[in-house]
Amino acid sequence: MAFNAQPFRTAVVVILLVIVVVLSMLALKKEESTPQPIQTITTPVSLALVQLHNSSSDCWTIIDGEVYDVSSYVKMHPGGEKEILKACGIDASELFAKKGGSGQHSTFARDLLKQFRINTGTTGSTNVTQDTKDTTTIPDVLKRALTLYPNADILGYTMFIEQDGKTYTITYKEGMFVVLDGIKNETAPSTQTSTTPTKPNCKIKEDVAKHTSKSSCWLIINNKVYDVTEFISAHPGGQQDIINNCGTDATNAFNTKGGEGSHSEFARGLLDDYFISTICSAEEEKVLVNTTEQVQPVTNTSIPFKVTIISPSLQQQFPVGTTSVTLQATTNQAATCRWGTTQQTSTTLFSTTGSKTHSTQVTGITDGSTKTVHISCQDTTNTLATATTTFSVQSPPQTTTTITMETLLTHNSQASCWLLINNNVYDVTNYISAHPGGQQRIISNCGKESTIAFDTRGGSGSHSTYARNLLAGFLVGPLGGTTTTPTSSPPQNTTTGSTGSVEQAIQAQFPGAVITDINNEDDGRSEVKFTYQGESYQAKLNSQNIITEVES
Structure with a gap:
């Protein structure tokens, strides 16, 4: 009897179709129940990701559109480790094709390269793309955040951005950016029935009175409650001025700056960072008491990580002679902070950091200069927060003087020595001690017409081109012209001895x-x-x- 396989095949196909349908329904159900990102930016392997792998122990490179991890081959490279390191983190197609300018790689070398190709699960001849981001639905502030930290030491991070009453969550990991839709910053609706009053979002004075120490300090200012615990150690007026008011209504103390005047707009703006809630009105307090046992408090478990610069304040101006300033910042979580003069070079570690208060010295400040400082802080979960401030140093007051022969004659000593050479006046006071021909040759001409003495090198020849160029650096101005000098010399740092x-x-x-x-x-x-x-x-x-x- 012959066996007919057709019914059996039909049954198997039907069973497989049923399994596929069931699995598709389960996947669809899971997709409907899982919050979806408003925008996901992902590429097989992005150029930005390759750029992170740029060292001898972690070396990725791009050759003809393919990505290769050659980390294990660096020390075995016949042409030397230095040559292959040139390709780490970049598109090295041309470098490989020309063998670093010395010819072409052999067929064996090209076959060997295939062993190091990274399998990204893609098809086609190219597995590298530029970082193209379809960000039409993403707010501008989030677009900037997507490329905020291309740091080789940071392989992933989570960031919170507040905009338009929402908090957006941005996650970067393994070449993928995910932006989750924001959650509105409003009190969750009450789970009680309509007959139960909603618990008001405010504090009563008894709550504030429980926070009276340096380790937990709340203040009432203009009927608002502030937790200033983390600010105490950074307070410019000293810690005790705040501690004395912990747990009390400090409105008068704050508005009068402890009887010394009034706080600046910057200080008032800084206070907002520590706001908790308002003080309950009499009606709200009654409702609060009645609903305490009925409504469970809503806990915010996702407070955005942030950094606040305490000093220098934005656009602060320092007096003439300032050569260094103290950079101070606070974070609302323990963190490690770094700073720099650009966002990309914020790599200098603060002298004091690791907790919630951070400080360091910024040196190299000069009169009349303006400096911008960028701060980046990273908490224990690798979440990043940044802040920027700009400050300046005043320019010394200037005095304009007409250069006459009478003026020249007053600068006739080693302490102040001017020379008239080819109708130009030069102040060579600071050069006297460094003069190769000895100090006396210059001192004997102070306050005089010295053209012949300079051109003939005191009768012994002529000065070199280097010496003439050096002289130009001491030019005060032409005889009969004007010169501008500081009215008074700013203080300088000096060292005793030679x-x-x-x-x-x-x-x-x-x-x-x-x-x-x-x-x-x-x-x-x-x-x-x-x-x-x-x-x-x-x-x-x-x-x-x-x-x-x-x-x-």
Whole structure:
């Protein structure tokens, strides 16, 4: 009897179709019950992700549209580790094709490369895309957040952004950005029946009175409740002024600044960061008491992580002579904070950090300068928060003087030495001690017409082009012209001993340089580090404090 397989095949197909339908229904049900992101940006492997893997121990590269992890091959590369490191974190198609400029790779090398290809689960010839983001439905502030931290040390993060009464959650992990729709910042509806009054979102004075110490300090100011516990250690007026008012109505103390005046708009704005709620009215207090046993309190478990700059305040101006300022910030969670002059270079660790208060010194400040400082803080869950402040230092008051022969004659000593050379007046006071031909040759011409003495090098020849260029740095102005000078000299940091003449030698050749370090040798020689016109230099001086070598 022959076996007919057709009915059996039909039955198997029907069973498989039933299984597929059931699984599809279950998947659809799960999709309906799971909150969906308003926008997900994902690529097979993004260029930004490849750029994170840029070291000898973690080296990804792109060649002809494919991504390769060659970390394990770096130390075995026949051309040397240095050559292959050039390809880490970048599109190295041209570099590989030309073998670093020395020819072409062999067929064996190309076959070997295939072993390191990263399988992203994609099909087609290309598994790398640029970071294209269809962000038409994402608010502008979120677009900026998507690329806020392309840091090689941070492989993933979660960020909270508040906008239009909503809190958006942004998550980045393994090359994927996910933006979850915001939750409105409003009290959840009461679960009680319509006959039960809604519990008011306010505090009674008895609640505030329970927080009376440095470890838990609440204040009432203008019928609003503030938890200023974390601000106590950063208060510019001292901790005790706040602690004395913990648990009480501090309206008068705050509005009068403890009897000394009034707080600035910045201070009032800063207070808002510590707001908890309002004080209950008499009617609200009655409802609150009646509903305490009926309504469970709503707990906010997702308070956004944030950083607040305490000082310098935005647009704060410091007096003439300020060379450093203290940068202070607070966070609402324990965190590690770094700073820099741009968002991308916020890598300098605060001197004091790790808790909720952070401080450090910002140096290299000069008169008339403006500085912007960016702060980035990361809490224990790798959530990031940033803040920025800008401050400046006043310029010294200026005095305009007409340069006459009478003016020239008053600058006729080692303490103040002007020379008239080719109808131009030069102030060489700071250069006297560094003059290779000796101090007396300059001092004997102070306050005089010195053209012949300079052009003939005191009768011994002529000055070099270097010397003439050096002289131009001391120009005051033409005879009969005007010069602008500070009315009074700002305070300066000085060091006792022979270092003073070292500073004079540096200033003579690099006027306005900022000296950052001086190392004096036992034989009288010195090595000096300084910055000049935004560049860093190191100079060597002999025992007579004459510059013998300068390196950038």
